[in-house]
Amino acid sequence: MALRKPPLRGTHADRGAKFTEFGGWDMPVEFDSIRTEHVAVREAAGIFDVSHMGEIVVSGPDATRLMQRLTTNDVTCLAPGDGQYSAITNERGVVLDDTVVYSLPADRQPEADDETAYLFVPNAGHDTEMHERWTTHRDEWGLDCTVENATEDYAMFALQGPDAEDLLARAAGEEVRDVARFDVAEATVEGVDLLAARTGYTGEDGFELLLPWDDAETVWDAFDCQPCGLGARDTLRIEQGFLLSGQDFDPDDEPRTPFEAGIGFVVKLDTEFVGRDALTDARDPDERFVGFELTERGVPRHGYDITNDEGMVIGGVTSGTMSPTLDKPVGLGYVPREYTDPGTAIRVVVRGRQKSARITETPFK
Amino acid sequence: MSFEIPDDLYYLETHEWVRHDDGTARIGISDFAQDELGDVVFVELPDEGEALDREGQFGVIESIKAVSDLYSPVSGTVTTVNEALFDEPELVNDDPYGDGWMLELEDVSEADLESLLSPDEYRDQIE
Numbered sequence: 001m002a003l004r005k006p007p008l009r010g011t012h013a014d015r016g017a018k019f020t021e022f023g024g025w026d027m028p029v030e031f032d033s034i035r036t037e038h039v040a041v042r043e044a045a046g047i048f049d050v051s052h053m054g055e056i057v058v059s060g061p062d063a064t065r066l067m068q069r070l071t072t073n074d075v076t077c078l079a080p081g082d083g084q085y086s087a088i089t090n091e092r093g094v095v096l097d098d099t100v101v102y103s104l105p106a107d108r109q110p111e112a113d114d115e116t117a118y119l120f121v122p123n124a125g126h127d128t129e130m131h132e133r134w135t136t137h138r139d140e141w142g143l144d145c146t147v148e149n150a151t152e153d154y155a156m157f158a159l160q161g162p163d164a165e166d167l168l169a170r171a172a173g174e175e176v177r178d179v180a181r182f183d184v185a186e187a188t189v190e191g192v193d194l195l196a197a198r199t200g201y202t203g204e205d206g207f208e209l210l211l212p213w214d215d216a217e218t219v220w221d222a223f224d225c226q227p228c229g230l231g232a233r234d235t236l237r238i239e240q241g242f243l244l245s246g247q248d249f250d251p252d253d254e255p256r257t258p259f260e261a262g263i264g265f266v267v268k269l270d271t272e273f274v275g276r277d278a279l280t281d282a283r284d285p286d287e288r289f290v291g292f293e294l295t296e297r298g299v300p301r302h303g304y305d306i307t308n309d310e311g312m313v314i315g316g317v318t319s320g321t322m323s324p325t326l327d328k329p330v331g332l333g334y335v336p337r338e339y340t341d342p343g344t345a346i347r348v349v350v351r352g353r354q355k356s357a358r359i360t361e362t363p364f365k
Numbered sequence: 366m367s368f369e370i371p372d373d374l375y376y377l378e379t380h381e382w383v384r385h386d387d388g389t390a391r392i393g394i395s396d397f398a399q400d401e402l403g404d405v406v407f408v409e410l411p412d413e414g415e416a417l418d419r420e421g422q423f424g425v426i427e428s429i430k431a432v433s434d435l436y437s438p439v440s441g442t443v444t445t446v447n448e449a450l451f452d453e454p455e456l457v458n459d460d461p462y463g464d465g466w467m468l469e470l471e472d473v474s475e476a477d478l479e480s481l482l483s484p485d486e487y488r489d490q491i492e
Contacts, residue, residue, distance in 0.1 A: 030430075034403055034430060035404045231429065231430050234430075235429060297407060297451070299427045301432065322407065322427075322429055324404075324429065351432075
């Protein structure tokens with residue numbers, strides 16, 4: 001199947017970017033070097049083209065009921081312009097995807113008082129599946145709302161780093177400084193009306209901009225900062241201990257509940273959602289998501305075994321890298337709960353050799 | 366993008382280079398290879414005295430994004446490893462044909478050298 005292309009595929013190629021397949025999309029993985037891009041985001045600002053992320057718009061009289069039943073967090077506490085991190089689970093409580101749900105700002109809400117509009121952002125390649133999941137359940141439950149897969153209507157850029165607020169304020173006006181963490185607001189950049197959400201995936205302050213697909217070039221060019229690819233996005237999120245869908249959890253290859261994956265805080269068991277019954281009995285899981293650092297030379301990678309100090313396999317690495325900020329090898333994975341205390345000695349099997357490691361808190365320091 | 370391909374070296378299809386001088390061979394990876402790998406963060410090299418076969422794996426190089434095996438362009442015995450790479454693996458990115466060299470071998474076979482890619486042949490391979 002042909003890869004889906006972000007709107008600026010050609011512009012990025014002209015700029016010298018290298019590309020990789022990710023979630024069925026042909027995306028820039030590196031513009032200059034992962035280290036250069038990573039450092040720019042930690043110390044100044046970088047801009048990522050994340051147009052591979054999905055956008056699903058749910059609106060109508062029963063939009064809140066549908067969102068509440070298909071996501072684990074409580075959408076009823078969202079006012080227009082609010083956002084929240086959430087998970088989507090199946091009947092067994094296994095995470096299918098993680099997402100950010102936004103209640104759209106007031107100007108983009110339906111005119112009728114009894115209607116609400118949400119936009120949520122599934123991970124790359126999950127938009128079709130999530131659109132189908134939403135429409136199927138809507139029909140099954142007889143709910144009155146529309147569900148639109150708007151993934152190829154919206155380009156999405158992530159402007160991240162300590163200078164991100166200044167950059168956006170210069171391009172869109174001072175009022176963007178008032179947008180609170182996880183909230184979303186209307187903004188205009190170079191005449192393009194867009195949504196500016198104070199969210200990101202790097203651990204830095206920043207914004208994610210949702211804009212019309214056809215205006216991508218205009219908005220991209222409005223920011224004079226380091227272009228960054230998915231390589232730096234990965235090292236930045238690993239340093240923070242953030243989950244990557246399809247790697248740190250996956251319904252087929254790495255089936256995990258939100259409690260195992262360390263995101264139990266997005267599960268509101270006093271709401272009714274698919275997977276709630278299973279999760280009620282799963283709050284104290286036997287295995288948990290942890291961070292670790294290698295104390296010997298080597299780089300942990302996805303799929304490597306984790307052993308205890310006696311060499312018995314107890315878990316697996318789901319993500320790992322050489323941290324560009326800390327200049328040490330760090331990783332994420334699942335181990336039995338008796339091994340989760342920071343400082344616990346473990347080993348990671350790097351190409352057949354057991355390397356010493358220890359459990360550490362995340363974000364890594 | 367054009368890559369540096371020095372004319373006084375021979376190359377293996379897997380992107381290692383060799384410089385042969387009076388019975389001693391110095392080995393590294395090409396400019397193209399270091400660019401493909403990106404930021405090099407770890408290099409594993411053999412011990413001195415180890416015997417290597419032509420196209421045998423002699424080590425591993427890891428960048429932030431990938432792991433690659435390293436193959437010897439020629440057979441021979443390791444006389445020196447570039448220990449600077451253990452502390453500064455980024456030398457491979459900065460200077461792949463100079464300070465980023467990896468090994469020196471002795472007892473190198475002339476026949477092995479003749480079977481390697483010439484600079485032009487290597488240029489054709491990567492273009």
